[in-house]
Amino acid sequence: MNQPVFIEQLTPDGEVLHRTKVTHLPARIGRAYDNEVILDDPHTAAHHAQVELNQLDELIISDLGSYNGLALGKNRERFFVVDGDHIYRLGHTHLRIRTADYPVAAEVSDSTNHHWEGWLPAFTGLLLLLTSGLLSTWLADLNQGTLSKYLLELVSVFGFAIGWSGVWALFSRLFNGHARFGRHLFIVSAGLAFLELWEHGSGLLAYAMSWESLQTFSSHPMIFICAVVLYFHFITAGNKQPKRLQLVLAAIAILGSAIAMTKEYQASNHLAGELYMSKIYPPAVRISRDHSLEEFMTDMEALKEKVDSARKTEPKE
Template sequence: MSRPVFIELLTPDGEVLHRHKHNQLPIRIGRAYDNDIILDDPHTAAHHAQIELNQLDELIISDLDSFNGITRANSRERFFVVDGDAVYRLGHTRLRIRTPDYQVAAEQTDFTNHRWEGLLPATVGLLLLLTTGLLTTWLSDLNQGSLGKYLLELVSVFGFALGWSGIWAIFSKLFSGHARFGRHLFIVSLCLTGLEVWDYLSSMLAYAFSWEVLAHFTVHPLIFICAIALYFHLRTAGNKKPGRLKFYLLALALAGTGISMTKQYQASNHLGDALYLSQLYPPALRISRDVSLAELMSNIDELQATVDADRKESSEKNESNTPAGSVDSADTSSPGTDTPDQP
């Protein structure tokens, strides 16, 4: 055979561990030392599989009467016609077979070799943290606190961001060979800024437009913002499965919102974490229409009717649950006890 055949041994995630080039067929695979490719997998036979040409001049991989056989996409067959995109499993070993005429994918954009690395994103991230920390402290400072209060706020925010980014940088160095501390610092800075901005923006919109849902469910958008930040952290750390990663993080965020609503319902019989608009702003921010006194009184009357109906239903239910033979001790006296005469 003039064309070479490339056999790639893969990890469970599809990464290439070893690539073997062979110019002669057949190619035998197994644990025995007389094979062309020797496997260190106890779940494979001494002579497990063979790559050869069939009568139609097709390249096939065939089973050599092994116990575990050969599977492709959870389908076990005696032999398979070789497909360059298919992964064949021999025991716990995954391999792929390709020939020189296999068409590789197009070149991908290199996002790790641009100016948006190192000092530039780190500086932008620190400026975002500085601006957000000072602004939020100033907005919440009703007593005109001292300079030390502002410095303490900045130190706590910077300490968290630098520590968080350092952990992710170590993680990235271990798995991708590049720390990329600046990119991680920029991501966590955007996340913290987004959390603060959403906190103020949601309360202002809820007050301006009477959108109570923004006040009732304040935690859930924050969970999704954190999930987005985790996605970019993991992508920067070298994750190569963005589709699967998005699915996992979306499921994690939905689980977090479900747990939050469950806890709130158990505590207050309401799914939201707030029952009313707790943030008040100047009346000039109000955009929704004003409610007239007549409409307000009408709503109060409807609310009173609803409360009275619920109270009546609750009292009737309590009476129906009281046993028929039970008598209140305050209304009757014990047998054999004389009741004193009334004056």
């Protein structure tokens, strides 16, 4: 053998768990301790497979008579000619075999913002929480509450954000090796700020433009904002399948919206979360045109005819 062979054990997603350098062939693979590559998989045999050169000087991996055999995708054969891009399955173990001259991909550009670490994102997140929390409490405060009321609101929001970020930091530490508590705190703070902004902004815009659906269906954009927050948490925690993660979270958000509308329909026979616009703002905020009394009475007559018709057609209880 002119060059060493590297046998890699992979996760189901293709991540390398362990890489073994083999300098002589044949090299056996299995659970027995006299193998060149030792597996910790009860679904593999003591001597499961072997990497060797065939008569054509081709590198092959062959089955040694194991019960579960050797597979490439859905194909199960006694042996395969090795391709560095193929992943072979032995029991529940995924293997990839490459030689020293295998061409690796070009260096990937480091797009990570290493300056956005530690206290900078954490301080920015706390500032966002402070601003959005005070603004939300002030907008909802009709009776000019005391300072203790504002402090209680801030403490509850801070406690939730710090606890939530701590859980994600622990998750990141376990699976990525880096806690990144500051980034997680910024993500949850930005998410809460966007939720507050949407809650107040959607009501204001709905009143100003007479777009009732912005307020009556306001819970659905909140579900998607939460899905976006979860996406950035997972990416920060080290998820390496962003496309798959986007599809999963989008499906969960759509399912959540469908469940919410179903519950509302069962409760009130309407898909909207609110039947009417519950937030009223000063008339000066209005941008849409005013409607005359004649238009209002015409709409009421049409509604009256509809209600009277429904009463006549429905059976009496």
